[in-house]
Amino acid sequence: MLQTLRDLSRYVRGHTRAYLLGIVMMVANAFFTTLTPVIPGMAIDALKQGTMTVAHMWLYVAAVLGTALAGSIAMIVVRRSLLAASWEIQFDVRRDLFRHFARLDADYYDNHRVGDLMARLTADLNAVRMFVGVGAFQAINTVLLLGFTITRMARLSPSLTLMTLIIMPVISVTFFVFMRIIHHRYQKVQEQFSDVSAMAQENFDGMRVVKGFGIEDRHQGTFRSLNDEYIRRYLALTRVDGPLGPLMETLFGLTVALLLLVGGRYVLGVGGNLTIGQFSAFVFLFNGIQWPLIALGWIANLAQRGSTSWRRLREILDSEPRIRDNDATDLGLRELRGEIEFRNVSIAFDGVPALEDVSFRIRPGESVGITGRTGSGKTLIANLIARVLDPDAGTILLDGIDVRRYPVAVVRRFIGLVPQEPFLFSDTIADNIAYGIPEADHETLMPRVVRAAELSQLDGDVRDFPQGYATRLGERGVTLSGGQRQRTAIARAIVRDPRVLIFDDALSAVDTQTEARILEGLEQVQRGRTTLIVAHRISAFQHCDRVMVLEHGCITEEGTHEQLLEADGWYADMHRRQQLEADLEAA
Numbered sequence: 001m002l003q004t005l006r007d008l009s010r011y012v013r014g015h016t017r018a019y020l021l022g023i024v025m026m027v028a029n030a031f032f033t034t035l036t037p038v039i040p041g042m043a044i045d046a047l048k049q050g051t052m053t054v055a056h057m058w059l060y061v062a063a064v065l066g067t068a069l070a071g072s073i074a075m076i077v078v079r080r081s082l083l084a085a086s087w088e089i090q091f092d093v094r095r096d097l098f099r100h101f102a103r104l105d106a107d108y109y110d111n112h113r114v115g116d117l118m119a120r121l122t123a124d125l126n127a128v129r130m131f132v133g134v135g136a137f138q139a140i141n142t143v144l145l146l147g148f149t150i151t152r153m154a155r156l157s158p159s160l161t162l163m164t165l166i167i168m169p170v171i172s173v174t175f176f177v178f179m180r181i182i183h184h185r186y187q188k189v190q191e192q193f194s195d196v197s198a199m200a201q202e203n204f205d206g207m208r209v210v211k212g213f214g215i216e217d218r219h220q221g222t223f224r225s226l227n228d229e230y231i232r233r234y235l236a237l238t239r240v241d242g243p244l245g246p247l248m249e250t251l252f253g254l255t256v257a258l259l260l261l262v263g264g265r266y267v268l269g270v271g272g273n274l275t276i277g278q279f280s281a282f283v284f285l286f287n288g289i290q291w292p293l294i295a296l297g298w299i300a301n302l303a304q305r306g307s308t309s310w311r312r313l314r315e316i317l318d319s320e321p322r323i324r325d326n327d328a329t330d331l332g333l334r335e336l337r338g339e340i341e342f343r344n345v346s347i348a349f350d351g352v353p354a355l356e357d358v359s360f361r362i363r364p365g366e367s368v369g370i371t372g373r374t375g376s377g378k379t380l381i382a383n384l385i386a387r388v389l390d391p392d393a394g395t396i397l398l399d400g401i402d403v404r405r406y407p408v409a410v411v412r413r414f415i416g417l418v419p420q421e422p423f424l425f426s427d428t429i430a431d432n433i434a435y436g437i438p439e440a441d442h443e444t445l446m447p448r449v450v451r452a453a454e455l456s457q458l459d460g461d462v463r464d465f466p467q468g469y470a471t472r473l474g475e476r477g478v479t480l481s482g483g484q485r486q487r488t489a490i491a492r493a494i495v496r497d498p499r500v501l502i503f504d505d506a507l508s509a510v511d512t513q514t515e516a517r518i519l520e521g522l523e524q525v526q527r528g529r530t531t532l533i534v535a536h537r538i539s540a541f542q543h544c545d546r547v548m549v550l551e552h553g554c555i556t557e558e559g560t561h562e563q564l565l566e567a568d569g570w571y572a573d574m575h576r577r578q579q580l581e582a583d584l585e586a587a
Helices: 002-013 016-035 038-049 054-103 106-110 114-156 158-165 167-205 207-213 216-241 244-267 276-317 378-385 408-414 429-433 442-455 459-463 482-494 512-526 561-567 570-586
Strands: 340-349 352-362 367-372 393-398 415-418 500-504 530-534 546-551 554-559
Touching (some): 002 016, 016 038, 054 276, 114 167, 158 244, 244 276, 367 378, 378 530, 415 482, 429 442, 429 482, 442 459, 442 512, 512 530, 546 561, 554 570
Parallel strands (some): 367 530, 415 500, 500 530
Antiparallel strands (some): 340 393
C-alpha cells in the first residue's frame, strides 16, 4: 500500500491546488456538518428551561439552515475540485501507459494477451481512479468528520464518548481481517476477468476461423466456463465484502443501546449529570458518525482494489524494451546513407541457433535478394537490420557505425520495412498508406499517396472502389484481399522515401503477373536506395544485384541470379521447380 501511495503521489502532485482546495473545503464541511446537530440540543434545553421565544426559535431555525447550507456549498466545491482531479489523474496514467506501450518491443505483445492488457487499461485503471479520487476524498472526509464529531461529543460527555470509542478497536481488527481476504479474492477476480477479456478479443479477431470450422458451440462452451468461474470468484468476493455493512450496523445498534442505557441514567442524575438537550445532541452526533465509520470498510475496500490494480499496471510500466536508446547512443547521428554490414552475427532462441556467424556487406544503393528454406533465418536478417532484434554475438553496421549507437527512432525512420503479414488500421486507404508521415496534411500527401499506390500496383484496384482512396477499411483491413493488403503495405513503405527498403516476403500473396508489375515499378524506387528483398519466388531476384541463399542460419550460396543458376545448387534447383509449376499453371 505504501509503495502504491508513493507511486501515485507523482500524479497527485500535478494537481496539488485541486487537492489543497478540496481539503480546505472538507475541513469547512466537517465543521459545519458537526455543528448542525448541536443546535437542536441547545434549542431543546431552552424549551425545557422555558426561555425559548418565537424570535429565538427562528434564530435556531436560521442557524440550522445556515450551517447545513454552508456544509453543502463546501461539499460541492470538494466534488468539483478533488473528484475532477481524479479523472485528470486517470487520463495522466492512461497517457503514460499508452506511451509506454509504444516503447515496448514487438515480442512483449507476442508474450502477453491483448485482452489482458485491455482489461488492465479499463477495469484496473478505473479502480486506481476510484482510489485516488473517491477513496482519497472519503478517507480525508471521514478522518475530519470523526475528529470534529469526537471533539464535540467529548465536550458534551467525556464518559459517553469514551464508551463509544471502545467499539472502534473491534471495528479496526474486523476490517483488517476482512480486507486481507478481500485483497486476495479481488486479485483472483481481476485475473479471471483478464482471461475472459482475452478470450473475447481472440474470438472477435478470429471469428472467420471459428465460423469456418463451425466450432461456435465449442467456443461458447469455453467462454461460458470462463464466465462461470469469473462469477464464482466474484460471488466469493461478495460473500466477504457484503457482510461489512451489516456488521457495522450491528455494532452501531449495540452502541446505541448502550448509549440509551447509560445516557438515560445520566439525564436522570444517576452516575452523571447531563441535560436532555445535551443527550439529544450527543445522539444526533453519534448518528452522524455512523456513515464515516461505515465508510471505513468501503474506503479500505477501495484502497485494496486500487493497490492491487496499480500493481498490475506497474507490471506494464516496469517492463522495459530490450531495444532502446542508452548511454552508448550517439544522439548526433541523424542520417543514413544505406550501407549495411553484418560481421559474424549470431542469434539463438531457447538455445537453438537461428543465425550462425553470418557476414556480408551491402553497398549503398545496392539491391540484394535473400532466399532459402522456411526457417532458414531470412526474416531474422530483415528484423536485425531494422533493429527489431539485437544479435547475441557479432556486430551490425550501418554506414560503418554499430547500429546500437544510432537512436532507435533514426533507424526506424530511414528504414522502410514491409512485413510478411501487414497490419492495416480501421481507417481510409489513403490514411493507411500515409501512416508513417504524420507531419503533412491530407491534401499535401495525396499526390505522394497516389504515386506510391501506382508503383505498388494498388492504384487500379483503389479506383474501382466507390469512394476511392477515401474508402474506410474494416478491422485489420478485412475489406481488402490478401494481395491488396500487401500492396497497401508496400505503398506505405514507399511513400516515406526511406534510404533502405526491406521487403520481407511482401509479394507472397500476389500472382506472378502482379509481382512482375510491382517489381518493374519498384525499379524506379530502388534507384539510389538500398533494397533488400526476402522471398521464396526466384523470379523476385532477377533484377537484384546479387542474391544470398540461407540454409540453417548460414549463407550457403551467394552471387548474381545468373551465377547461382550456373552453380546448379539449391537456388538453381528451386528455380527449375518454380518454372515447372508456372508452366503447369499456364497449361
